[in-house]
Every structure is written in structure tokens, then in C-alpha cells.
Amino acid sequence: MDNEAIIKSTGSRIDEEVEGGIWSKFVYVWRLLYRDKAGMLGLAMFLIVVATAVFSPVLSPYDPLKQDLMAAKQPPAWSEKGTMAHILGTDNLGRDMLSRIIYGSRVSLTVGFFGVLIACSLGMTIGLISGYIGGRVDSFIMGGVNMILALPYLVFVVFIASILGRSLFNVILIFGFTNIPIFARITRGEVLRLRESGFVESALSIGATRTRILYSHILPNLLGPLITIATFEMSGMIFYEAGLGFLGLSVPPSTPSWGNMLASGRQYLTIYPWIATFPGLAIVFTGLGMNLFGDWLRDVLDPRLRRTKR
Amino acid sequence: MQRYILSRLIQSFIMLVGVLFIVFFMLQLTGDPVALMVSRNASPEQVEELREELGFNRPVMVQFADFVSKAVRGDFGMSLRHHQPAMELILERLPATVELASMALLFAMVVGIPLGLLGGSNPGSIWDTLARGAGLIGQTIPNFWLALILIMVFAVGLGWFPSFGRETRQFMGLALPTKSVILPAFALGLFTMGQLVRFTRSAVLEIKNEDFVRTAYSKGLADRRIYIKHILRNAAIPLISILGVQFGYLLSGSIYIETIFSWPGLGNLLAESIGNRDFALVQAIAFFTSLVVVSLNLTADIAYGMADPRIRYGE
Numbered sequence: 094m095d096n097e098a099i100i101k102s103t104g105s106r107i108d109e110e111v112e113g114g115i116w117s118k119f120v121y122v123w124r125l126l127y128r129d130k131a132g133m134l135g136l137a138m139f140l141i142v143v144a145t146a147v148f149s150p151v152l153s154p155y156d157p158l159k160q161d162l163m164a165a166k167q168p169p170a171w172s173e174k175g176t177m178a179h180i181l182g183t184d185n186l187g188r189d190m191l192s193r194i195i196y197g198s199r200v201s202l203t204v205g206f207f208g209v210l211i212a213c214s215l216g217m218t219i220g221l222i223s224g225y226i227g228g229r230v231d232s233f234i235m236g237g238v239n240m241i242l243a244l245p246y247l248v249f250v251v252f253i254a255s256i257l258g259r260s261l262f263n264v265i266l267i268f269g270f271t272n273i274p275i276f277a278r279i280t281r282g283e284v285l286r287l288r289e290s291g292f293v294e295s296a297l298s299i300g301a302t303r304t305r306i307l308y309s310h311i312l313p314n315l316l317g318p319l320i321t322i323a324t325f326e327m328s329g330m331i332f333y334e335a336g337l338g339f340l341g342l343s344v345p346p347s348t349p350s351w352g353n354m355l356a357s358g359r360q361y362l363t364i365y366p367w368i369a370t371f372p373g374l375a376i377v378f379t380g381l382g383m384n385l386f387g388d389w390l391r392d393v394l395d396p397r398l399r400r401t402k403r
Numbered sequence: 404m405q406r407y408i409l410s411r412l413i414q415s416f417i418m419l420v421g422v423l424f425i426v427f428f429m430l431q432l433t434g435d436p437v438a439l440m441v442s443r444n445a446s447p448e449q450v451e452e453l454r455e456e457l458g459f460n461r462p463v464m465v466q467f468a469d470f471v472s473k474a475v476r477g478d479f480g481m482s483l484r485h486h487q488p489a490m491e492l493i494l495e496r497l498p499a500t501v502e503l504a505s506m507a508l509l510f511a512m513v514v515g516i517p518l519g520l521l522g523g524s525n526p527g528s529i530w531d532t533l534a535r536g537a538g539l540i541g542q543t544i545p546n547f548w549l550a551l552i553l554i555m556v557f558a559v560g561l562g563w564f565p566s567f568g569r570e571t572r573q574f575m576g577l578a579l580p581t582k583s584v585i586l587p588a589f590a591l592g593l594f595t596m597g598q599l600v601r602f603t604r605s606a607v608l609e610i611k612n613e614d615f616v617r618t619a620y621s622k623g624l625a626d627r628r629i630y631i632k633h634i635l636r637n638a639a640i641p642l643i644s645i646l647g648v649q650f651g652y653l654l655s656g657s658i659y660i661e662t663i664f665s666w667p668g669l670g671n672l673l674a675e676s677i678g679n680r681d682f683a684l685v686q687a688i689a690f691f692t693s694l695v696v697v698s699l700n701l702t703a704d705i706a707y708g709m710a711d712p713r714i715r716y717g718e
């Protein structure tokens with residue numbers, strides 16, 4: 094059963110369909126997910142990457158930094174000259190590819206997670222202020238937000254990265270701060286929509302305070318759209334981090350990261366193609382998982398989609 | 404409509420002033436822009452000399468005023484590496500980037516829009532599966548990796564295309580693209596193709612449920628006519644602004660592709676100048692690409708306004 098069918102059959106109005114608190118909503122969403130094969134697959138793929146990052150020391154057969162020039166440039170196990178000792182082969186310095194890919198997931202997920210955390214918390218705050226106060230404050234903030242969103246993103250990210258220098262901390266800061274506007278714009282839009290909604294009006298009419306409306310009506314309803322955007326943004330950050338690494342602008346060259354591996358693999362593209370192939374596959378795997386899951390989340394949680402499907 | 408255009412013009416102008424501000428102050432982020440530009444083993448005297456030469460010993464606000472007054476005349480200073488005005492270098496490299504971005508957009512439109520239409524009009528069919536797959540692939544395959552794989556398979560392995568560089572054929576004074584553009588344009592355009600598929604598909608799905616489509620059906624109009632007159636025309640309006648944004652993305656986002664294919668365009672120049680710590684050139688490229696993107700968005704918005712009667716007659 095595909096997403097649209099589920100949405101049609103359920104009406105997809107989670108807040109209308111489900112009585113009760115957050116927990117029953119969670120159970121309801123989980124049941125929907127269980128019925129959607131693509132979303133489930135995406136979640137599983139993402140969880141595999143997370144588990145890989147958490148258990149890197151246990152899972153990787155070698156030290157990702159250990160060089161063994163005697164065993165350098167070994168092809169993967171299934172090719173003629175490959176050995177089972179290095180299943181995915183070794184790179185130009187004899188480091189085990191599989192171990193480096195496993196450890197590389199840590200860099201990607203750290204950048205994605207903390208980048209989204211910074212962007213989402215600051216962006217949400219800015220969006221709430223903008224949407225809730227309105228008026229001049231709103232047009233000033235949104236003017237700035239739209240301006241930043243209209244700039245050529247990659248050019249500026251590369252520019253900032255080249256000035257700040259290579260470190261994990263800097264990369265997180267760059268992605269965290271450059272993605273604030275997206276979260277601010279989404280939050281503001283949602284706040285405006287929610288402010289006009291029936292349940293906020295009724296809460297106002299029975300004398301609820303602004304703070305109460307914010308905490309018990311607006312914030313919980315922001316959760317869905319923000320989680321959806323966070324999923325896509327995180328996969329975007331993982332891409333861009335690898336891209337920066339590819340240009341030699343992300344984490345220091347000694348750190349095993351997918352982008353750094355691609356950069357070194359590029360130099361040996363014609364003779365040792367596996368060095369560039371496998372880290373790319375890891376990026377595709379992660380991105381595919383997050384996008385499948387994100388698409389499903391959007392279908393279920395996005396209010397605009399709910400409106401058009403009803 | 405005039406008011407709409409005027410307000411968008413003012414907005415764009417403010418944005419460009421903001422861009423100048425960002426581009427200038429970004430270099431000051433580390434505190435000392437000169438330290439960024441010299442090599443690590445430069446003597447303090449050499450650093451001072453360069454500081455003097457580039458005017459970085461003046462107060463920041465004076466520097467900024469000088470920077471802006473020169474920038475509006477297209478003067479971003481000399482490239483430290485090429486000993487040539489930065490703007491001149493940019494204009495030299497521009498045709499290659501425009502060629503690559505246009506071919507990428509062409510590929511994305513020719514494949515993406517029809518696929519999105521077919522998928523959206525027959526949900527659940529094989530076309531729909533294809534469309535959704537194409538949308539997902541465009542979003543999940545990083546173009547820098549795809550470029551490497553394309554070189555491995557089609558340039559090195561099969562030898563169908565050159566693995567790097569740009570060749571053009573002269574025809575009546577025009578430099579026409581040759582097959583050297585095919586691999587880079589495909590790698591660059593795949594993401595946009597996916598975006599167009601997704602957008603067209605969901606636009607068709609949404610418009611199909613509108614009241615006026617139901618009315619058209621109940622009037623007994625033929626399917627073909629409804630698709631062409633009602634669904635396509637309404638989907639085409641937002642598509643205009645999507646295309647504007649995507650073309651801006653393609654023009655400014657070709658850093659990886661141009662580097663990998665040694666394509667002599669702006670993205671390549673940017674990567675090169677970052678490697679050389681040639682920051683006058685980096686600033687110039689950042690401003691120039693922003694200028695292009697902002698003007699494209701403006702053009703798309705005006706075109707959108709003209710096409711959409713709600714904006715044309717509104718306000």
C-alpha cells in the first residue's frame with residue numbers, strides 16, 4: 094500500500110483521528126509507518142547507519158588510521174587479487190576501506206545531528222518570535238531570512254569553510270548557522286497557520302493566556318513539520334559535508350570521513366576505482382534511507398498535504 | 404503589476420547591498436584577512452607590506468566604503484595569483500559555466516517535466532513508479548560521486564566521452580557545445596531533473612483535485628483538453644519560478660562538477676582561488692554569482708507575476 098492510499102484511507106488528520114495524548118499519537122504514527130514499506134525501509138536504513146556510527150570500534154575490523162604500505166591498494170575481496178582480510182580492499186596508504194567507511198559514518202552523523210540541532214533550535218526560536226509578534230519585527234526578520242535563502246548556498250558555504258579552516262567544530266557551526274533560515278521560515282509559516290486555526294481561537298475565547306497557547310497548542314503542532322524538515326536537512330548536511338571534504342575543506346585530512354575518502358579516491362580513479370566507489374555508496378545509502386523516511390513523514394505529517402488529500 | 408515589479412526591484416537591490424556586506428565582512432571573521440592570504444612561512448615584514456599594499460591597515464569602515472564604491476563599478480581588485488582584475492577573469496570563465504548550466508537545465512527539463520506529468524496523471528502506474536524513482540535518485544545521489552562514476556564507466560571504461568576539459572566547435576562566430584559537455588551536464592542536471600519530476604508530479608496531482616477540473620469533467624470535456632487547457636496551464640505558472648531558482652542553482656552549484664571535469668568555468672575558478680588563498684577573486688565570484696542568482700529570481704518572479712492573473716491584477 095503506498096503513501097497516498099494510506100492517507101486516503103485514514104484521512105491523515107492525526108490530530109482529529111486520534112484522541113488522547115502524545116503517546117497514542119505516537120502509536121498511531123507507528124502503525125501507519127508499519128504499513129508503509131518504503132518508509133519502514135528508510136527508517137531501517139537510517140538506523141543501520143546510526144548503529145554503525147555508535148558501534149564503530151566494535152564493528153570495524155581494523156584501526157581506520159593504521160597504515161600498512163605492504164597491503165596498500167588491495168582490491169575488494171570479490172575481485173581477482175582481493176583477499177578476505179580486507180573485504181572492501183585498502184586505500185593508497187594501506188588503510189582498511191571497510192573500517193574507514195564505518196568510522197566515517199561518525200563524522201557524517203555528528204555533523205548532521207549537531208548541525209540540525211543548532212539550526213532547528215535557533216531557527217525555531219526566530220520563527221516563533223517572528224510569527225507570534227508579527228508586524229515590523231516579522232517583516233524585518235523574514236526579509237533577512239529570505240535574503241539568505243536566495244543566496245547561492247554552496248558558494249557561501251565553500252567561502253566560509255575556506256576562511257574558518259578545517260575542523261569538525263567549524264563544519265558543524267557552518268551547517269548549523271547557514272540552515273537557520275530554513276527552520277525559521279517553516280516555523281513562522283506554521284505559527285501563522287496555527288494562530289488562525291479553530292482550536293487556538295477557542296482557547297483564546299475561554300481565556301487561555303498567550304504562554305499557555307504557545308506551549309500547549311502551538312509548540313506540539315510544530316513538531317511534525319519540524320521533524321520532517323530536520324530529516325531532509327540532516328541528509329542535506331551529510332551531502333554537503335562530504336562535498337566539502339571532497340574539496341579539502343571539511344574535517345582534517347587524517348580524520349576518516351566519506352568526503353575525505355572520496356577526495357583521495359579521485360586521484361586514483363582510473364587505477365584503483367574502489368577507493369572512490371565505496372564511500373560514495375555509503376553516502377547514497379544514508380541519503381536514500383533518510384529521504385525515504387522523510388518522504389513518508391512528510392506525507393503523514395505535512396498539513397498542506399493533508400489539506401489537498403482530504 | 405508595476406507596484407509589484409517596483410517592490411521586487413527594491414528588494415533585490417537591498418539584497419545585493421546585503422551581499423556586499425556579507426562578502427566583505429566574511430573575510431574579517433578570523434580577525435586578520437591578510438594572515439589568510441599569505442603563506443605560513445611569510446616573514447612579518449612581508450605580511451606588513453601586503454597589508455599596506457592592499458589597504459588592510461586602514462580602519463574597517465573606510466575599507467568597507469572603499470570596497471563598496473569600487474564594487475558597484477565592477478572593480479573587485481586584482482587577483483593575487485593571476486595578476487589580472489578579478490572581474491576580467493570571471494567574465495572570461497562565464498561562457499563555459501553558462502554552457503554547462505544550460506545543457507544541464509535542458510536535460511533536466513526534457514526528462515523531468517514529461518516524466519512528472521506522466522507520473523502525476525496516472526498515479527500507481529508504471530510511469531508513476533518511474534517518476535517517483537527518478538525523483539528519489541536525483542535527491543540521493545551526490546553529484547560529485549556520480550561524476551566520478553560516470554568518468555570511470557563512460558570515459559575510461561567505454562571511451563565514449565572525454566574524461567575532462569571543454570571542447571567547442573566554432574560555427575558562425577559562436578562556440579557550440581560538443582560531446583565533452585554531456586557527462587558534466589548529466590551529473591550536474593540530475594538533481595534538478597529529480598526536483599522537476601517531483602514538482603510536476605505533485606502539481607498535477609494537486610490540480611487534478613481542484614473544483615475547476617471537476618467542473619470541466621462534468622461539462623463533458625475530453626481528457627486531452629482538460630489536461631492541456633486546465634491542468635498543464637495551471638502547473639506551468641509555478642514551474643516558471645522553479646526553473647528560475649534551479650537555473651541559479653546550476654550556475655552557482657557547479658563547483659564540484661567543474662573541478663572534477665576540469666571544466667574551465669566559474670566553479671573551477673572558485674575552487675582554484677580558494678586553494679590559492681586568492682580571496683579578492685573569491686569575493687568577486689561570491690558577489691557575481693549572487694548577482695546572477697538574484698537577477699534570475701527577479702526575472703522569474705516578474706514572469707510569474709505576468710503569467711498569474713492573481714498577481715497581475717492584485718494589490
